[in-house]
């Protein structure tokens with residue numbers, strides 16, 4: 001004889017037990033994070049976007065059942081940002097003018113509802129806020145093709161006090177964010193870290209206009225796979241044309257492939273600066289079908 005189905009009361013009791021366990025674990029996680037905060041000193045970089053991406057990818061790989069993965073990611077993003085803030089002060093400056101409030105929504109989903117967040121009207125203001133320490137993280141739009149005033153050129157600087165791109169938002173779908181703005185990048189005064197599935201943004205200055213085909217060939221011959229190109233030929237600084245190339249790997253300034261690229265370009269290359277990069281979001285990864 002099969003046993004009768006559990007009653008509503010029994011099931012609700014089970015939910016209460018589960019909630020207690022989840023709550024206990026949330027509180028225990030806070031205690032562990034406090035110890036991590038101590039172990040991380042003296043460099044104490046409270047926000048580690050690479051580690052955060054690795055945590056979310058691991059959970060995505062084990063996720064099953066009817067509860068939607070983007071909501072799991074949303075819950076963890078809220079937690080991770082809040083746990084980061086337990087370790088030290090945090091504030092976010094978001095490029096979110098009146099007509100582009102979607103960036104506010106994706107930033108709030110990523111950095112949580114309890115982190116101090118300020119809307120600024122230009123990407124340059126977000127960069128300034130990070131550079132002067134008013135904000136720990138800045139959120140700027142994914143570089144666009146016809147941008148007359150691209151923010152990324154301000155990051156083409158070797159000064160260690162220059163913010164770097166450290167993450168791509170959203171990490172797993174934009175949910176009910178307002179408007180059409182799809183993607184943003186986070187910048188901070190930390191280095192982009194290798195996670196095993198990464199993109200790097202290379203800022204490249206040339207002495208003269210050259211086709212993207214030439215640049216792509218020289219990068220690929222050096223072993224760098226190109227994903228996208230953005231270009232800017234405004235010359236108010238007196239320099240040459242600038243390109244922003246997204247490449248499909250982790251690359252830092254010491255990478256041999258950059259030296260090979262420089263050799264391939266010869267005299268027309270003035271400088272190549274990795275302006276940071278990001279862990280490939282789940283929405284882009286092969287796992288996307290699970291979303």
Ligand SMILES: C=C(O[C@@H]1C=C(C(=O)O)C=C[C@H]1O)C(=O)O
Pocket residue numbers: 033036046047048049051052055079080081083084087
């Ligand atoms: C706990 C850490 O600090 C922050 C919080 C994290 C978390 O809550 O898991 C992960 C990375 C960091 O952004 C850590 O560096 O491991």
